[in-house]
Amino acid sequence: MIEAPAGDPEALWLDAARVIDMLAVAPGLLGGVQLKASPGPVRDAWLQQLRQTLPDSIPWRKIPAHTSENRLLGGLDLAATLQAGIPVAEHGLLAQCDGGIALLAMAERSKRIVDAHLSALLDCGEISVAREGFIANVPATLALVAMDEGIEEDEQTSAALRDRLALHVDLRAIGIRDTTEEITKPERIAAAKSVLGGVECESRYVEALCAAAFALGIESLRAPLHAAAVARVAASLEGRNEVDDSDIDLAVRLVLGPRATRLPQLENDDIAAESEPPEAPSSDERDRSGDRDAAAKQAMEDRLIEAAVASIPPDLLARLGQQGALARGRSSGGKSGAQRRSFNRGRPMGSVPGDPRSGARLNLIATLRAAAPWQRLRRQDSGCLNGPVEQLIVLREDFRVMRYRERSQTTTVFLVDASGSAALNRLAEAKGAVELLLSECYIRRDQVALIAFRGEQAEILLPPTRSLVRAKRNLAALPGGGGTPLASAIESAVLMAVPLERRGGTVAVVLLTDGRGNIGRDGSRGKAAAQPDLEAAAEQFKATGLHGVLVDTSPRPHAAAETLAKSLGVVYLPMPHAQAAQLRDAVNLVAGA
């Protein structure tokens, strides 16, 4: 029943080829494609086929990753303005793509602002521009091909954009030998276009698509909408006036499968249990319409989910299965907070008025652009209207300086348990691991801080620093023994980390402990007295949303430490046989290095 299992590259290519035809039939309706592929012959073959399927006359433009907002939206045409003496507007890249295809290169690296513009464009079919000298709504309906070369899990096209692109194609499993060149005749595309408006999609199909999307954990309602549109386009390509099962299957494979965020249980016994919640509200209706109908509906839904699951790439399955704290920790922290604006280094992100003497770099073009419209007025003011036209009058308020975005500094805060219980176990091993991490932080020019806790209170051994020598010395001198004032330690970590984050830095907290706190905040002894304080401190830590890892240093992994990691909202890492290198790798993963 299911035509294309995920493993079969030839079938995958056939699906990818059908996506091309669909784009040709209804570019505006579908929004576009997320094309996950590394650069290479397969991607080239796909793009080539898309180009040849489309008529030559339509625009085909590439949006490089470094495109500035100015170029994207348009603005004042500097050369023409100076020459003509009147402001001349220049259309941006997006407006030039109207009615055609825009290829977003390296979509996984594209800037948030570019993504936002593209999203707005896909929503409205036009771009509103309000920039230097003109306000306009420029029509721009286009199909976007987001070329995503991401390898890592968190390296992918922005969620806002993915949501708006109906079709998600993954070419990574396809080899060049699996590709076949077969260009659909323009007549067939034209025929499909003409029937598309009249293609009916029965409401049971729409219901099934919604239910399948829900079961697969797809929150956005754009997904089932896209799926319905894709099914309709697929039907039109077959020359049919009605959507049938095969179209729905295809739509599920191309639209819902790649968006799945959770796996429905597919064992026969479990199907009922899993699909019960989404079904529950409709039970009234089901009773009325009779059992046979309901059974058919259920069967359809199950089949769709099965089709979707079959189309999910195997590595995704593994990831969906675990969906561990690691993935969550990274995405919730987000890259957004870890970047900041700067005037001297990082990635350029436009220019602002400013004085170049303050150390920022002059953006010559922007400066000239700012000065251009004023030339006639200024000549008039300075009384040399008939002076040499070649000479530009640039005043200080025209100066535009470059702005850059720079990766912010990462500070790793080590919280080392030096209490009796931990010291007995493996304080020395922990020290070794910390030293290894310290040297790496040093290479990356990251900061480290060290808080040790033993006896009655936590003690800041090392405020955030880059000095490796100092850190090593303090660590080596760290004595062991005494109680475990965990609550106080967590509190000092929060006190240290929050101001650092507020200043635009990124903080990762590494807690090495066995999780058995027995000293309260006020120094009172006993596990019972310490527990409420520990819980309160953990809650406070979690509320700040700091990333971190808790390394369980006890010889046998202990429930207390795991519970603590959970309430802190950090990754739990038992290290029964501590190896310094292994520990370092884990921490690096959390710190996002």
Next chain:
Amino acid sequence: MAIAYPFSAIMAQDEMKTALLIAAVDQSVGGVLVFGDRGTGKSTAIRALAALMPKIKVVAESPYNFDPDAPDDMQNELFLKAQQGKRTRVINMPMPVVDLPLGATEDRVIGSLDLERALRHGEKAFEPGLLARAHRGFLYIDEVNLLEDHIVDALLDVAASGENVIEREGLSIRHPARFVLVGSGNPEEGELRPQLLDRFGLSVDVKTPQAIQDRVKIVQLRDEFERNREAFVQKWKRKEGAVRSKVNRARERLSGVELPAEVLERAAGLCIALGTDGLRGELTLIKAARALASLDGKDVVTPEQLRRVAPSVLRHRLRRDPLDESGSAVRIERAMAEILD
């Protein structure tokens, strides 16, 4: 402009719809912020709002939407200069709903020297920006949390004073700019500055509806709309008209809605219990409750209306408490249970 999706055809999302209608009835509540997941119809609802608004009277041939009935507007220098003793002609025009697009430059937002006239005739003339266009209407910012800082600064100042003061490029001009800010955004893209947050009267969190029936209905309607926009709008014309006249009636009735002292006290009690900063929360709470009562066709505000608007009004005004993880919604619920019952 492409045909907008009708407001009346938006399913579920009652809190968002109510908040937008309240802002439509009483523009002084100070705008609506819609935060939520992708694909929940945030921008759809806001763009649909324009069609519900009544026409306004403006001075003809003026880009500033001057109100012939507002003494402030009539005393503005720009108005006096343009009229120069001529008789004022008044026309009706649809209430403006102005988009503030991302990447808008400062000069386009607050207005700047008219480039064309400067280049061609060597004249210093002011060309009004988006804020002038939005006067007496709505200013809509999509992806509000991606707005550049210097634009936010300009907006904050104007939104607070209701007047746009331009002192740049040799120009010295002021014109009225009283507008309702409407913003939408995705919380994942980052947080808003507290100052900007405070400018919004109501704040709504939208989520994708969880009932499968609602989802199916939404998808079906949207699908129908995408396929034939004209026909869809035609089909919903009557319902849309009903909402429009509801808004109109509520606007007319608004000033006559009574506000008992007991309700005032409870509103104050609620704000004190929640520890909201400043009086703006209280004021907005009362205004919103009154607008809602008017929408409901009531002559008197009751605690019931307070209860319905309190989450939207107070959600974004609470102080963050790092030790209370329960979130603002739960805290408001708790306070309401104490004060209003």
